[in-house]
Amino acid sequence: MTVTIDRALIKSLVEAWGPSGYEHEIRALITDYVKDLADDIRVDAGGNLICRMGSGGKKVMIAAHMDEIGMLVHHIDRHGFARFSSIGGLFPTTLNGNRVRFQNGMIGTISMDNPLDLSPGRIPRNAEMFIDFSTGKDNGNDGGIKVGSVAALYRDYAERGDRLIAKSMDDRIGCVVAIEAMRRFKQVGSPHEVYFVFTTQEEVGTRGARMAAEGILPDYAIALDVGTAGDLPKGEEVNSRLGYGAGVVVRDVAHIIPPALKDLIIKRAEEAGIPYQPHVMDLGSTDASAIQYAGSGVPSAVINIPCRYVHTVSETVDINDVQACVDLLLAVLAKPFDGV
The missing domain is CATH 3.40.630.10 (Zn peptidases)
Known part of the structure; x- marks a missing residue:
C-alpha cells in the first residue's frame, strides 16, 4: 500500500x-x-x-x-484562577499539568486542588480542577478571560515514525x-x-x-x-x-x-x-x-x-x-x- x-x-x-x-x-x-x-x-x-x-x-x-473537547469557564477568582465545566468527555486523571489555549490566544495551565494527595484509589473530579491564567500581579490578572470564555487542550503535533501524535x-x-x-x-x-x-x-x-x-x-x-x-x-x-x-x-x-x-x-x-x-x-x-x-x-x-x-x-x-x-x-x- x-x-x-x-x-x-x-x-x-x-x-x-x-x-x-x-x-x-x-x-x-x-x-x-x-x-x-x-x-x-x-x-x-x-x-x-x-x-x-x-x-x-x-x-x-x-x-x-x-x-x-474543551472547557467553559464558569467562575474566576481575583488571583487569575478559573473553574470550568467540560465541553465533551474530559478525563480529570489526564488533565493535571496540561495546558489549554483560549480563543484569544491566552495559554492556561490546568491544575487541581491538593495535587499531591496520592490516596489509594483517589480519582479527581472536574470540580477540583482549575485553569491558571494569571499574568502577574501588575498585569490585571485577567488576560481577557471571563465567565463564558472557552478553551481547548494545547499541544504541538508530533511524529514517531508512522505514529502521529496530537x-x-x-x-x-x-x-x-x-x-x-x-x-x-x-x-x-x-x-x-x-x-x-x-x-x-x-x-x-x-x-x-x-x-x-x-x-x-x-x-x-x-x-x-x-x-x-x-x-x-x-x-x-x-x-x-x-x-x-x-x-x-x-x-x-x-x-x-x-x-x-x-x-x-x-x-x-x-x-x-x-x-x-x-x-x-x-x-x-x-x-x-x-x-x-x-x-x-x-x-x-x-x-x-x-x-x-x-x-x-x-x-x-x-x-x-x-x-x-x-x-x-x-x-x-x-x-x-x-x-x-
Missing part, C-alpha cells in the same frame, strides 16, 4: 482551535482546503460545512466532525480522511451524489450531524471517526490495533450497523486488498448514530481510525491506517450500494 497522506494537512488541522460550538476557526481552515474540490459548498444553520461532489444517483453522506486527532484525522478522499474523488469516480460533511458538536451529542442529515436526507451514510485501540498492555480485549488497517465498525453504544452495509464495506476492502479490522465499540458513539434517524431512516456505517489515548493531548494514530481508511472509503463510493 502506497502512503500518499499529506502530513502537513494533518498538522494544520490537529493544531487548529475549535471546541464544540466554537468551530468557526477550524471550519474556515477546512474550507480553504476543499473550496476548489467540491461542486457546491454551503454552511447550514448548525455550522456544518457541507460539500457536494457529483450529482444524480443515490445520495451518500460522509460525516467527519470538526469539533474537539490533541484532537478525534476527529481531525477523520476530516483528513474526508479531504484526501475529496482530492481523489473525481479521479476514482462514483455513481453517487456524495455529500462530504464536516460536522459540529459531535462531542456534546452528535448535534451537527443530526441537523445536516435532516437537510440532506441521504440514502446512505458513513461516519469517519477514531476508535479506541486495544494494543496496549492489558488491552487485548479490544479488537483494534494501530497499523492493521481501517476499522469497520459492527456497532457502537448507540447504533448497530446494518449488517448488509457493514458486509458491503468488508467486501469492497477484500476486493481491493485494503487492510481492515472489524471493531465493536463498547465505548462511545459516532455521528452515524444521529444520522440514522433522519427522514424515515438512513442505513449508516462507520469507518474508523484506530487511536490510542483518546481524549488526551497525545491521541495517537498510524498513518498506514489513515491511508487504508481513505482507500476503503473511495472503494465503497466507486460502486453502487447493491443489496443494501
Whole structure:
C-alpha cells in the first residue's frame, strides 16, 4: 500500500482551535482546503460545512466532525484562577499539568486542588480542577478571560515514525480522511451524489450531524471517526490495533450497523486488498448514530481510525491506517450500494 497522506494537512488541522460550538476557526481552515474540490459548498444553520461532489444517483453522506473537547469557564477568582465545566468527555486523571489555549490566544495551565494527595484509589473530579491564567500581579490578572470564555487542550503535533501524535486527532484525522478522499474523488469516480460533511458538536451529542442529515436526507451514510485501540498492555480485549488497517465498525453504544452495509464495506476492502479490522465499540458513539434517524431512516456505517489515548493531548494514530481508511472509503463510493 502506497502512503500518499499529506502530513502537513494533518498538522494544520490537529493544531487548529475549535471546541464544540466554537468551530468557526477550524471550519474556515477546512474550507480553504476543499473550496476548489467540491461542486457546491454551503454552511447550514448548525455550522456544518457541507460539500457536494457529483450529482444524480443515490445520495451518500460522509460525516467527519470538526469539533474537539474543551472547557467553559464558569467562575474566576481575583488571583487569575478559573473553574470550568467540560465541553465533551474530559478525563480529570489526564488533565493535571496540561495546558489549554483560549480563543484569544491566552495559554492556561490546568491544575487541581491538593495535587499531591496520592490516596489509594483517589480519582479527581472536574470540580477540583482549575485553569491558571494569571499574568502577574501588575498585569490585571485577567488576560481577557471571563465567565463564558472557552478553551481547548494545547499541544504541538508530533511524529514517531508512522505514529502521529496530537490533541484532537478525534476527529481531525477523520476530516483528513474526508479531504484526501475529496482530492481523489473525481479521479476514482462514483455513481453517487456524495455529500462530504464536516460536522459540529459531535462531542456534546452528535448535534451537527443530526441537523445536516435532516437537510440532506441521504440514502446512505458513513461516519469517519477514531476508535479506541486495544494494543496496549492489558488491552487485548479490544479488537483494534494501530497499523492493521481501517476499522469497520459492527456497532457502537448507540447504533448497530446494518449488517448488509457493514458486509458491503468488508467486501469492497477484500476486493481491493485494503487492510481492515472489524471493531465493536463498547465505548462511545459516532455521528452515524444521529444520522440514522433522519427522514424515515438512513442505513449508516462507520469507518474508523484506530487511536490510542483518546481524549488526551497525545491521541495517537498510524498513518498506514489513515491511508487504508481513505482507500476503503473511495472503494465503497466507486460502486453502487447493491443489496443494501
